[in-house]
Amino acid sequence: MKFLDHARVEIRSGAGGAGCVSFRREKFVEFGGPDGGDGGKGGDVWAEAVDGLNTLIDYRYQQHFFARNGQPGAGKQRTGRSAEDIVLRVPVGTEILEDDGETLVADLTRAGERVLLAQGGNGGWGNLRFKTSTNQAPRHANPGQEGVERTIWLRLKLIADAGLVGLPNAGKSTFLAAVSNARPKIADYPFTTLHPGLGVVAVDGAEFVMADIPGLIEGASEGRGxxxxxxxxxxxxxxxxxLLDGASPTLVADYKVIRRELEAYGQGLAExxxxxxxxxxxAxxxxxxxxxxxxxxxxxAEEVLPLSGATGQGVQDMLRALRSRIDAARAAGAAPAEGAWRP
Structure with missing residues (x-):
């Protein structure tokens, strides 16, 4: 399956059905009065995070999602049928942005989370609703409300506990393959990894998720590579x-390149x-x-651990260090802020 982490989608909710103008006409029924029903509601457009997906490739082939309109009302006080909702099923970790690509609408980080993207229009009232003591035969009804049309961006950010960064050919894919069941492409040329990969790592009876991203080079923040x-x-x-290639003749320069690129990217990665x-x-x-x-x-570099992804030397020590940092981060996230109110 191809990997896609950005998609532009056009959505539109359904319009409500029009109310009906109708009068009861039956034999032996005098002054039957109004009996026009209401229109049905238009379909909503929702987004839902689901398990089992790790790409937005489905939205490359279909970019338009238009809900149906509600049906108009009918005589004999019959309400029009409401339209079915449309649900965009996206991977966990998907951000939904406005058309400008910057304004965040929702961030779906847990399976089962849903967000309403476009609400369907309500159905119009039939003339039965307008009957009063002074207006026994109303001859007007409401039209249904219009639907909502908008353009959104879907942006996937994989959810992992640990992330691998480094220059091309630093051995990231080899390391991921050595510590998990992931099978990324491994070769002796740069940019073997062309899209992110995930692997589940087990160490000392605990598991965490590790993400491998394509290698960075100097000037990556400006679009190079x-x-x-x-x-x-x-x-x-x-x-x-x-990860650094220990056999590189420019080891320190390699370290500084990645550090500068993380700082240039921002979003708190350097911290x-x-x-x-x-x-x-x-070697x-x-x-x-x-x-x-x-x-x-x-x-x-604060903490440097020697290892070899090819032979396994030092790998367990690195995994234990990663797990320790991950556990500390989880504990900090679960602990209440200092001075926060407690019941």
Whole structure:
């Protein structure tokens, strides 16, 4: 299945049915009076987050979702049929934006969450509703209300606990494949990963979700390479794992490139808890590893852990460190704010 994380959609709710002007006409019934029914309600347009989806590819092939109009009322006090609602089923983690692409309408972060995007028009009143003691034979009815038409953007941000960032060929896909059942494409050329991937990682009896995004390069915030379009998928992560190629001759410069790109992107990524993984240590001796770790710490990396995604060396230590940071972030999110009211 192809991956798509942005989609532009046109929606329109249904108009309400018109009320009916009708009078009772039966044999032996004198002065039957008005009996026009109300119109039916137009269909609503909803969005609902569902499990089992991780892409917006369905909305590449269908971009228009128009609900039906309500049926008009009829004589004998018959109300018109209301139209069925339309539900846009989207993956968990989907943001719904206005046509400007910036104004947030809703953020669906849990399965089963629903939001009303366009409300259907109410049906018009039939002439029976207008009967009074001084107006025994009203000859007018209300038209139904018009529907709502709007353009929205769907933007998917994958929900994961930990996010992998780094330069191309830093070993992110190899690491994800080594610690989870995910099977990303792995090759010896840059930009092997072209879209984000998710994997469920188990360590010491606990599980968490890890996201791998395409590699960043210098100038990604300005559109170079694949740009920074996929960084949105790690905005929700509790911790970032910055993987570096330990065999790179420009190790410190590589570290600074990713740090600058995270700062340029904004959205709080530069302030997130971050672990630095010195990958591919199977190609280095102990002295080179120690030297590389010291250089990274001097450059500003707070916690550097050597590892090898290919051989598994140091991988468990990294997973335990990630789990510790994730648990701390969850606890902080669940704890009430200091000074908050408590019952």
């Amino acid at each position: 694949l740009g920074d379009a996929f960084l949105g998928h790690v905005e929700r992560c509790a911790v970032l794992l910055h 997130k808890p971050r672990l630095t993984g010195l990958n591919k240590i199977d 280095l001796d102990a002295r080179a590893v120690e030297k590389a770790v010291k250089a990274l710490r001097k450059a500003g």
